[in-house]
Amino acid sequence: MTIKVGDTVPNATLNYLKDGVQAINTDEIFKGKKVVLFSVPGAFTPTCSAKHLPGYVEKFAEFKSKNVNVACLAVNDAFVMDAWSKNQNVPEGLLMLADGNGTFTKALGLELDGTPFGLGIRGKRFALYADNGVVKALHLEAPGEFKVSDAGSMLAAVG
Numbered sequence: 001m002t003i004k005v006g007d008t009v010p011n012a013t014l015n016y017l018k019d020g021v022q023a024i025n026t027d028e029i030f031k032g033k034k035v036v037l038f039s040v041p042g043a044f045t046p047t048c049s050a051k052h053l054p055g056y057v058e059k060f061a062e063f064k065s066k067n068v069n070v071a072c073l074a075v076n077d078a079f080v081m082d083a084w085s086k087n088q089n090v091p092e093g094l095l096m097l098a099d100g101n102g103t104f105t106k107a108l109g110l111e112l113d114g115t116p117f118g119l120g121i122r123g124k125r126f127a128l129y130a131d132n133g134v135v136k137a138l139h140l141e142a143p144g145e146f147k148v149s150d151a152g153s154m155l156a157a158v159g
Contacts, residue, residue: 001109002108002109002110002140003108003109003110003128003135003138004135004138005135005136005137005138006134006135007134007135008133008134008135009026009030009037009108009128009130009133009134009135010026010104010107010108011025011026011027012025012026012099012103012104012107013025013026013103013104014026014029014073014097014098014099014104015077015078015097015098015100016078016081016082016095016096016097016098017078017079017081017082017096017098021078021079022078024095024097026104026133027133029069029071029095029097030130030132030133031132031133032132033069033131033132034066034067034068034069034129034130034131034132034158035068035069035070035071035129035130036056036063036068036069036070036071036127036128036129036154036157036158037070037071037072037073037097037127037128037130038052038056038070038071038072038073038126038127038128038149038154039072039073039074039105039110039123039124039125039126039127039149040052040053040072040073040074040123040125041074041075041112041114041119041122041123041124041125042074042075042076042119042122043074043076043080043081043083043084044080044084044087047125047146048074048125049084049087049088051146051150052125052146052149052150053072053084053088053090054088055150055151055152056070056072056094056151057088057089057090057091057094058151059151059152059155060091060093060094062155063151063154063155063158064093066155066158066159068129068158069093069095070093070094070095071094071095071096071097072090072094072095072096072097073097073099073104073105073123074097074098074099074122074123075099075100075101075102075105075111075120075121075122075123076098076099076100077098077100078098078100080098081096081097081098082096084096099123102121102122102123105121105122105123106121110123110124110126110140111123111124112124124140124141125140125141125145125146125149126138126139126140126141126149127139127148127149127150127153127154129154129157129158136157137154137157137158139153139154139157
């Protein structure tokens with residue numbers, strides 16, 4: 001079942017790299033906060049590196065001015081997400097979250113089967129806005145598209 005507006009973000013543990021691999025629970029990310037979480041099919045992939053993540057890097061200060069946290073999610077490991085973060089000059093505070101086994105992505109119902117392309121199970125391209133863990137907006141991209149999960153669209157969604 002795919003998550004939808006009005007649903008609560010499922011409980012899961014994700015990882016990030018800071019002085020080694022650190023675990024973070026979705027409650028720590030979402031509880032009592034306004035958060036835009038955007039998901040990419042993979043770090044270092046063309047659209048993700050040329051458009052998706054750079055848009056959020058560019059507009060990060062605008063999200064912060066609205067008291068909205070920003071997190072990037074991918075079915076990659078924490079080391080890859082950290083390397084990509086450095087490559088893309090991601091500002092401190094923009095969480096780069098690794099869902100290495102795709103557990104959280106599957107709990108959202110937003111997994112993508114990339115096995116025909118040698119990619120395994122990944123996450124669909126999407127962005128969601130949650131307030132205190134409740135989804136207020138969900139922008140899911142059609143396969144191969146990048147039209148509704150960009151930073152500008154999500155800034156409009158948070159108001």
